[in-house]
Amino acid sequence: MDVKNSFLNGDLTEEVYMQPPPGSSVPSIKTEHGIIIPLLYVDDMTITGDDIVGISNLKQFLSYQFEMKDLGLLSYFLGLEISHDPSGYFLTQAKYISDLLNHAGFTDSKTITTPVDPQTHLTPLDGHLISDATLYSQLVGSLVYFTVTCPDIAYIVYIVSQFMVVPRSPHYDALVHILHYLKGTMFHGFHYSAHSSLQLHAFSVADWAGDPTDRHSTIGFSFFLGDSLIAWRSKKQIPVAHSSTEA
Structure with a gap:
């Protein structure tokens, strides 16, 4: 739904609850598969996420109150391309990365198979x-957003983002390496299955004193809900680990 007019700085006379008021709880129902579905109450309407008629009535109700436009099924939003069929949803950012490569002048560049050379160890003073x-x-900022559907570049993008204030030639070479990799994988993305289990799996990994400058370790983690990747990150640890076990 697209709200055509939003008054972001208007004064509200109504009381707005950012969380349930004291003494109440968020209503929900439990399905036959044991899934908890939060409910939304609008006047005399009770709506669940799979209530097609209720959602349609809610859209109609909101359209009476505000100037809104129903954009239909989500297909493109802020550089995200979403396609859907009975098997589930597929998310890519192919157009986004294509525009980025064009802006950087890498449209006709060669492709490589890895996002980073394993022997790369960047420092602030090299080159x-x-x-x-x-x-x-600009390129690093764009790549940070591209990790929304490309977690395989999360680690190296995190590394090159540390040198945005005073970038040097090896840092730029690593950035170019990422762009060459993305040119060959721009149509890769996420598939969120409609039939995946709801079993949660978590994975983590860390190096030990991997940063050659400050000897901090870097940790990476990923969470899967069934077959669907739902959260991931690559981040430098705050303390300095004194052993690989501690890291």
Whole structure:
């Protein structure tokens, strides 16, 4: 739904609850498969996520109160391309990365099979300063957003983002390496199955004192709900680990 007019700085006279008021709880129902579904109450309507008629009535109700447009099934939003069929949903950012490669002048570049050379160890003082630090920052910022559907570049994007203030030639070379990799994988994405189990799995990994500058370790984790990847991150640890076990 697209709300055509939003008054972001208007004064509200109504009391707005950001969480359930004291003495109440969020209503929900339990399905035959044991799934808890939160309920939404609108006047005399009770709506669940799979209540097609209720959702339609809610849209109609909101359209009476505000100037809104029903955009139909979600297919494109902020660079995310969403396709759906009975098997589930597929998310990509192919157009987003294609526009990025065009902006960076890598449309006709070669492709490579890995997002980073395993022997790469970047430091703040290697190489010479690059002439266009603004382009470097723009590309890194765009790649950070691209990790929404491309977790396989999360680690190296985290590394190159540490040098956005004073980027040097090895940092830019690592950035170019990522772009070459993405050119060959731009149509990769996520498939969220409609028939996946709801079993939660978590995986984590860490290096030990992997940063050559401050000797901090880097940790990575991922969470799967059934076959669907729902959360992931690559991040430097705050303390310095004194052993691989501690890391």
